[in-house]
Amino acid sequence: MVTAGAGGCSQGTARPGRRMSHRLLIQEACLADGRSPALEVGVDLMIEDGRIAWLRPHGESDAGDAEVLDAGGATIVPALVDAHSHLTMPGGSHWIERGSDPPERLRDVARRNAARLVEAGILWARDVGSPAGPDGRAISLAVRSDMSQQQNSPYIRVAGTWIAKEGYLPMTIAVADGDGLRDAALVQLDAGADFVKIMLDPPDRSDRCPFTVDDVRLAVDAVHRRGRRITAHATILDGARVGAEAGVDSIEHGMELDDEIAATMHANNVALVSTLSVLASWATFARTTRIERFAGEEGKRKLAARREGAFAAIRAAYRAGVRIAAGSDFGGGSVRAGHLAWEVEQLVEAGLPPHEALAAVTWRAGELLDVEHAGRLQPGDPADLVLVHGDPLSDPRALWRVWTVFKGGQRIA
Numbered sequence: 001m002v003t004a005g006a007g008g009c010s011q012g013t014a015r016p017g018r019r020m021s022h023r024l025l026i027q028e029a030c031l032a033d034g035r036s037p038a039l040e041v042g043v044d045l046m047i048e049d050g051r052i053a054w055l056r057p058h059g060e061s062d063a064g065d066a067e068v069l070d071a072g073g074a075t076i077v078p079a080l081v082d083a084h085s086h087l088t089m090p091g092g093s094h095w096i097e098r099g100s101d102p103p104e105r106l107r108d109v110a111r112r113n114a115a116r117l118v119e120a121g122i123l124w125a126r127d128v129g130s131p132a133g134p135d136g137r138a139i140s141l142a143v144r145s146d147m148s149q150q151q152n153s154p155y156i157r158v159a160g161t162w163i164a165k166e167g168y169l170p171m172t173i174a175v176a177d178g179d180g181l182r183d184a185a186l187v188q189l190d191a192g193a194d195f196v197k198i199m200l201d202p203p204d205r206s207d208r209c210p211f212t213v214d215d216v217r218l219a220v221d222a223v224h225r226r227g228r229r230i231t232a233h234a235t236i237l238d239g240a241r242v243g244a245e246a247g248v249d250s251i252e253h254g255m256e257l258d259d260e261i262a263a264t265m266h267a268n269n270v271a272l273v274s275t276l277s278v279l280a281s282w283a284t285f286a287r288t289t290r291i292e293r294f295a296g297e298e299g300k301r302k303l304a305a306r307r308e309g310a311f312a313a314i315r316a317a318y319r320a321g322v323r324i325a326a327g328s329d330f331g332g333g334s335v336r337a338g339h340l341a342w343e344v345e346q347l348v349e350a351g352l353p354p355h356e357a358l359a360a361v362t363w364r365a366g367e368l369l370d371v372e373h374a375g376r377l378q379p380g381d382p383a384d385l386v387l388v389h390g391d392p393l394s395d396p397r398a399l400w401r402v403w404t405v406f407k408g409g410q411r412i413a
Contacts, residue, residue, distance in 0.1 A: 023053075028042060031043045033376070036355060037393065039394070050382060051381060055379070078362040078376050079123035080362060080375070081361055081365035083325040083368055110140070110143040112337075118413050120341070121386030163188070185198070195249075200234040216246035220247050241261050249269075250368060257312075258316060271324070272313075272324050274327075277343040281333070315351050325361075340399070344358060
């Protein structure tokens with residue numbers, strides 16, 4: 001038996017990038033799994049052959065011939081799930097222009113973003129939109145293929161390329177009506193997308209959804225017949241209404257929900273994927289850019305109102321019993337890869353209980369992936385877990401303080 005404390009690893013103990021021996025005991029840790037509102041103190045976790053063998057109170061079981069990692073009071077959390085991400089995009093205040101960069105450059109961006117995710121303990125990325133390459137296929141599909149062979153990369157699920165009303169953004173697939181939505185959705189699935197994303201915001205920035213409920217339902221039914229899921233970008237109230245009534249699987253952003261729409265979402269089993277940290281990042285641009293819509297007084301006033309509206313939407317969804325997952329929107333917005341902890345902070349500020357905010361980036365987000373073990377810690381699951389310094393249930397900033405990351409029982413960061 002070889003032991004190692006929180007300050008480092010002694011000879012024979014797991015190091016980043018090295019395959020674990022047969023058994024590893026992480027001892028005297030705390031546990032925050034996003035299910036219990038209370039931190040569990042004094043926990044041992046055994047890893048065998050890359051999977052979680054058991055979790056028990058400290059001292060109940062002997063390590064035997066296992067290697068031992070002394071957690072030193074660190075907290076075990078499930079590997080995090082960023083439920084709204086754009087791996088091939090760099091983010092920042094000019095992210096839209098970067099979508100026209102050459103495909104190989106965007107693949108390089110994806111590799112850098114993936115490295116940042118792993119260092120932050122984010123081992124699942126739900127990519128909800130990527131520009132297409134010259135062959136018409138989303139660049140994220142090639143990225144997924146590349147990273148599926150790499151132990152030090154996150155797991156990826158991709159939506160292919162965004163589908164939107166004509167005139168929305170140059171990098172989207174433009175359609176006119178429900179038939180177009182349905183046909184484009186099936187093309188994305190045929191190309192290899194894991195799920196499909198449609199845009200329910202209009203090109204003219206009005207407050208009216210550019211598609212009808214019947215339009216969207218055509219796409220929903222076609223995708224569901226394939227056994228896949230469909231999600232809808234909706235930052236406006238009418239877009240969320242249309243998506244909820246049509247029965248999409250989730251609403252992305254959902255920054256303008258009311259009680260009626262939230263009730264419809266709950267009735268139709270439509271999840272909400274929050275991206276509050278985007279608005280928080282825009283608030284910082286008031287000081288760090290000269291872009292008028294961020295730095296001007298009118299822009300700052302509108303942003304403050306929009307943030308409060310988005311917070312109110314979270315509260316409405318929670319009251320209605322809507323399943324809430326969360327993402328950072330890195331790449332396709334101003335937030336950078338690896339900053340998912342910021343979203344958890346924002347959810348707590350909006351009024352979500354801390355364990356529900358943690359659930360939004362662990363097991364609830366995993367449900368959106370349709371991967372049973374994603375974001376959870378149960379015996380038999382792959383040992384995908386993170387140790388952080390502090391208690392994320394009393395201070396979500398603890399999620400920024402990642403000590404070490406395990407993927408399939410191998411220490412990769």
